[in-house]
Amino acid sequence: MSIIFSKSCEYGLQAALYLARQPKDSPAHLREIATDLNIPYHFLNKVLQTLTRDRIVVSRKGANGGFALARSPKEIRLMDIVRAVDGQSSLDGCVLGFPACGDETPCPVHGQWKSAKGVILDMLEKKTLAELGKGLDGKLEFIAQSMIEAAEK
Amino acid sequence: MSIIFSKSCEYGLQAALYLARQPKDSPAHLREIATDLNIPYHFLNKVLQTLTRDRIVVSRKGANGGFALARSPKEIRLMDIVRAVDGQSSLDGCVLGFPACGDETPCPVHGQWKSAKGVILDMLEKKTLAELGKGLDGKLEFIAQSMIEAAEK
DNA sequence: CCCAATTCAGAGAATTTTGTCTTTGAAAAG
DNA sequence: CTTTTCAAAGACAAAATTCTCTGAATTGGG
Ligand code: SF4
Ligand code: SF4
Numbered sequence: 001m002s003i004i005f006s007k008s009c010e011y012g013l014q015a016a017l018y019l020a021r022q023p024k025d026s027p028a029h030l031r032e033i034a035t036d037l038n039i040p041y042h043f044l045n046k047v048l049q050t051l052t053r054d055r056i057v058v059s060r061k062g063a064n065g066g067f068a069l070a071r072s073p074k075e076i077r078l079m080d081i082v083r084a085v086d087g088q089s090s091l092d093g094c095v096l097g098f099p100a101c102g103d104e105t106p107c108p109v110h111g112q113w114k115s116a117k118g119v120i121l122d123m124l125e126k127k128t129l130a131e132l133g134k135g136l137d138g139k140l141e142f143i144a145q146s147m148i149e150a151a152e153k
Numbered sequence: 154m155s156i157i158f159s160k161s162c163e164y165g166l167q168a169a170l171y172l173a174r175q176p177k178d179s180p181a182h183l184r185e186i187a188t189d190l191n192i193p194y195h196f197l198n199k200v201l202q203t204l205t206r207d208r209i210v211v212s213r214k215g216a217n218g219g220f221a222l223a224r225s226p227k228e229i230r231l232m233d234i235v236r237a238v239d240g241q242s243s244l245d246g247c248v249l250g251f252p253a254c255g256d257e258t259p260c261p262v263h264g265q266w267k268s269a270k271g272v273i274l275d276m277l278e279k280k281t282l283a284e285l286g287k288g289l290d291g292k293l294e295f296i297a298q299s300m301i302e303a304a305e306k
Numbered sequence: 307c308c309c310a311a312t313t314c315a316g317a318g319a320a321t322t323t324t325g326t327c328t329t330t331g332a333a334a335a336g
Numbered sequence: 337c338t339t340t341t342c343a344a345a346g347a348c349a350a351a352a353t354t355c356t357c358t359g360a361a362t363t364g365g366g
Contacts, residue, residue, distance in 0.1 A: 003243070003246045004248055005248060006352075006353090008352085010249065014249060014251060030313075031313085042356080043354055043355085049314080049315060049316075059314055060362075061314050063363040064363075065313050065362065066313075066314085093156040094156070096163065107170075112272065113276065119265065123265040159324075160325065161325080183341075194326095196326055198342080198343080199325095199326095199343095202342080202344075212342055212343085213341085214334050214335090214341050215333060215336090216335045216336070216339070216341075217334090217335075218335085220342085
């Protein structure tokens with residue numbers, strides 16, 4: 001389970017990463033993505049519709065249709081997906097959430113909280129799907145591995 | 154809204170902080186806490202029952218009863234409250250949540266994710282209610298301020 | 307060109323989880 | 337006893353997640 005994101009968002013991130021690792025010019029089918037990543041088919045359908053509307057992925061109907069990234073993985077930040085699926089507001093909150101608080105009237109965890117949040121936002125902001133995909137090549141295939149182990153359970 | 158915790162947990166943290174700032178030997182009433190912090194009475198009731206069962210707060214019934222911390226604010230970590238209310242499992246998750254992953258088969262954000270999570274867990278682990286309460290004294294009263302501004306809206 | 311098969315699009319129903327409220331009971335104080 | 341206040345079960349509501357079903361675009365084969 002994700003600590004921070006909704007399931008929609010989690011699935012969106014997974015699917016996008018899946019697409020980033022897909023060979024060029026061969027769109028992936030919804031059915032295939034869903035079973036490989038172990039995501040409910042129709043829920044993923046909805047999430048991908050959102051990503052398509054937001055021009056993060058493109059879809060084609062009919063035979064040899066499917067889903068593919070709309071632009072280079074280098075140009076898609078994790079943040080883009082989060083914003084598309086969960087909305088910006090999902091990142092604005094706080095751990096404690098006192099009624100009125102902020103930099104002017106901070107509670108005593110405010111400093112640590114901001115730094116933790118900084119690390120997370122930085123990650124989402126800076127990491128692209130391309131970088132996500134890198135670091136795997138040469139080593140064992142992360143997703144494939146996941147699938148195998150998931151199937152074993 | 155809290156990014157990480159359920160509302161129960163958020164309310165639990167707020168209530169605990171409220172109790173920490175309460176003068177010694179004068180338990181606070183559920184009704185009072187709920188209205189001051191703007192938390193639904195009966196929901197807070199449930200949360201405080203949980204904290205009581207977990208011996209983080211103690212309750213007394215009847216006239217001049219109420220709730221108070223079970224031990225010194227110095228000895229209650231934020232983590233204790235989170236675990237009591239949301240359970241340990243609420244802290245075990247990940248942002249991406251691939252089917253099979255971990256330190257052995259990490260995905261490429263794993264490093265950054267662990268560090269972000271480290272900051273958060275560290276905060277929950279190390280900060281006590283006492284430290285939370287400090288940093289406020291002398292300055293404007295954080296909670297009071299919150300209440301005033303909340304009432305204005 | 308037309309048809310059948312394939313695959314995404316979308317509305318909306320059903321389910322599950324989470325958050326809130328209602329009601330009754332039990333303990334403590336005076 | 338009577339009042340005050342917490343304890344607890346469970347009804348109810350709202351939100352998140354999952355499923356059902358119908359429609360529309362595309363392709364390739366007659
Ligand atoms: S002051 Fe900062 S850390 Fe504290 S509740 Fe407000 S936003 Fe959160
Ligand atoms: S490898 Fe680490 S960061 Fe990646 S999905 Fe798994 S737990 Fe999360």
